[in-house]
Amino acid sequence: MHDLDDHQWRELLARLRRFAVWLTREPGSADDLVQATVERALSRRDQQRDADALRAWLFTILYRQFLDGKRRERLHARWLSWFGGSGHDEEPVGDNLEAIVLAQADLQAFARLTAEQRALLLLVSIEGLSYKEAAQALGIPIGTVMSRLSRARNALRELTEGNPQPPALRRLK
């Protein structure tokens, strides 16, 4: 792995964490996810990567771990419902995150996108990954990146426009 200095590492970890938080929408599991990602990265350092490639690679690992976790959760929920328990059919927004989201109106719409859409927008719009890097990180073809990007942006637009700021008080004549 690349020899990053303390500052670079800290920043990289903070970026990973931000990605994980918005993917899971739950700071607690986000930390676990980042931890697992770094561990996995350490055990698979088979080749030299420059700083950019390292970043994209870590996002890739994190996203795979996230998907694996979701798969396990779904399986778990199915078993639960078989045995009469109640499986969650909707992913709840974590308490902590809810506070942040409520504080920032701009994030409300974003939090309502699907996990796939959030992941892609985070990588492209926030982390500035190229379409090719994003395709690799998400494990999808570049054509799917483009169509998903289009759907995500239009959905975000709709959600943003559908939830306008409360109108200012108007004086009645």
Next chain:
Amino acid sequence: MTRLIPSEDELHAYVDERLEPVRRAQVQAWLEANPQAAARVEGWRADARRLRAALAGFDDLPGAAQLELGPLRRQLRQRRQRRWAAAAVVMLALGVGGLGGWQVRDASLARVDLPMADAVQAHRLFAGSEALDIQASDPGQLRDWLGRHFSRVGQLPDLAGYGFKPVGARLLSNEQGPAALLVFEDGKGQRISLFLRSPGEQYRRMPDGQRVDGQLEARYWSHGAYNFALVSAADDVRGAGVGEALRLGL
């Protein structure tokens, strides 16, 4: 001429600044003639901008378990040593080829060092957070704190005239030695920070200057025993005035 009508994909690439300059200009011209599409593209762009602004402070999420770097680095070091040991064996076995390896290593170690990059990094990580060593709303308090830790620093001016009040400060350290980050905030919650440290090997003393890094702007100068940097939002017009006041005072 059909090539002139941009595809949906190209419109996204336009928003993400991923088009070649020539194509970019063509798409821009086309958008100017097609206000409906332009409004759509502008909407995407505005959403991305808002999202970036809302997620900019990624260090102040609640419950942020401090990700420990120490153990991580120790692990890294051990693995690196093991790898170099393995490489040494290979070199012995092959006799040659080591030179190439070292050249690759040097190339990967050569980083581009921008002036006061650590100031911008510190601002990104800490200016928005509450994780400061001291909270101080009184300029005098901050001045005392600064004087205690950095003995050869001048008088910290009061920035109230520019609408900024102290928030607090944090001691940092990097390979150049100790450093400090002083954070100020205006009435609207906009934060700026002053970073100072002893000159490093690379920048003994810097000519005054400024540069834009993403959404941030850094103004830097050397004075006395320290290098300073003021980091503010790139679009904050008060940066120049505040920088000048700090430069004169410190």
